[in-house]
Amino acid sequence: MRLLKRRTMMKALACMGLFAATTVSSNALAQGDWPSKPVRIIVAYPAGQSTDIATRYFAEKLTRALGQSFFVENRPGASGNIGTAAAARSAPDGYTLIMGANGTHAMNPFLFVNPGFDAEKDFDPIVLTALIPFAISAAPNTPVNSLAELIALARSKPDKVDVAIPSVTGQLVLETLKQHNVPLFGVKFKGSADAMTAALGNHVPVLIDTVAATRTQLGKVKPLAVTSQSQLAAMPGVKTAAEQGLNNFTLTAWNVLMVPKGVPPEIQARLGAEMKKILDLPETQKALADLGFERAQPKSSAELATWIQAERRNFGQLIQAAQMKPE
Template sequence: MISLARFVRRIAAVPMALAIAIAGSAFAQGYPNHPIRIVVAYPPGQSTDIATRYFASKLSAALNEGVVVENRPGAFGNMGTAYAARATPDGYTLIMGASGTHALNPALYDNTGFDAEKDFEPIIATAFIPMVISVNPSLNIKSLPELIQLARSRPDKIDVALPSVTAQLVLEMIKRQNVPLFAIKYKGSGEAMTALLGNQVPVLIDTVAASQSQFGKIKPLAVTSAKPMTALPEIKSVAEQGLDGFNVVAWNALMAPRGTPVEIRDRLAAEMRKILALPETTKALHDLGFEPAPAMDHEQLVAWLRSERRTDADIIRSAHMKAD
């Protein structure tokens, strides 16, 4: 394969912008010719990590080249994301972006070490991750309107376990409807679920992924996606239960460092669309408590991500939310 230096010298007479585009295209034609790594900015074993490993396996088969997951946790996802932002933009280092790292953290931290919009180019949204509002059965309620009515009748009594910033985002959105609920923050899903099961707190907001294994012991009232989840149609959405337009979900999106040739991004997006269309992918995501993300072209994806960042930042500022 011709080196980039020799290639660029051969087209030195061509205007610089065109030369760069042609050089990028030359690289893309031979892509990939060595293993690709996908950075996950969270520890192994979390749902995002599990889903990414599934996609890496499928993408490896599609590209006939190794695709490995590299976990770089730390600083609530900021460490691994900053690392990916500084990677060479050649298509061999990608990141599974998340709503936490690419929408919430930029509004919570003065310095994340990266710019969520300027340092990355989105490839494809892979999954939406709905939250679920659940209660201890001792509360003896069966719907979100009943919880709202109970909270309004006991305006200083109903505590809610929150294991994440996204869970707090859901709570703040509900509180905007004159619903007096009170946050009790936990370090993670395990601690929060233990508190709910032990009836130390009556209400929990967490991902479906983290909650669904306990649905026989707790009562799920509502999912936070705009519509019920395909795999859990019996659980109505918040929007269906009186809070029109309510839609708060976490998400994952495969991204590349800014400057990655468009031909490489398009190739990856095309292969990922095929993977997402597989029935086995839908099942794998549903088993995790995820929903496959809807199809979006590149412009739609960029606009949606910008909207997510703007909406989340507005809620964070108005609620005076702080990083823990």
């Protein structure tokens, strides 16, 4: 009887071991085959925003590199909260990515009581793709041709000169201008396309948007300043705000490709390795510069996580100093 029980137990353990080995093998195979179907990259902003422009570039490169379709799914609304919350709820299988932004992952936690996700706990960052400077521009019929002239106009008519604002970071640029005694009045739009249409139609005299979005209409709108530390190839001849008398006026947004928490580390590693190859390509560096982005210094996973935490603190301090209100 004891011998029979022992044999039965040994058979059961052997079956369990075989099942476990099969499960591990299947999981490893599934991860090794990634991607075996199309991969969506959620962009929590409308088409035409700087994040959307850059993400479409990277989606095309990933499609070529990995042999599966990487496609952009725009999920705008609530200053990026709708799309970001959808990404947070997605299955952590590597087939849903999100192009995170400073707006969604560093600013919204301070602007909304409950944005619908935890910016730190719900995502794993993969790679910092680009830094995103802003441009301060005048509409075609606005009688200013320099930042100094715009400042003089705003100070002569406090809160009477409207400025189109398509994003929370654009709003922060506006609030920072106000701290430098440039009293413009913000008019919020759903995205870059709507804000640009208003500026081109001279419905608003001033536009604050990313260089990437603004550069498409050079020659129509009049860029007066950029918010980067140095001048940009995408807007030759346009001086920085700091160079034009607004001391220490530097404000740059960013994008980080992310995955929902729980995506297997093997998939994260492969995605990160492919993105690093893409970012190191000379053609990518030129394309980003031509589009109005600045290249970011490469960071390890640990360095990137620490950097995002620091950025979150910095943006939180800027929001508090500017007394920005929730959307």
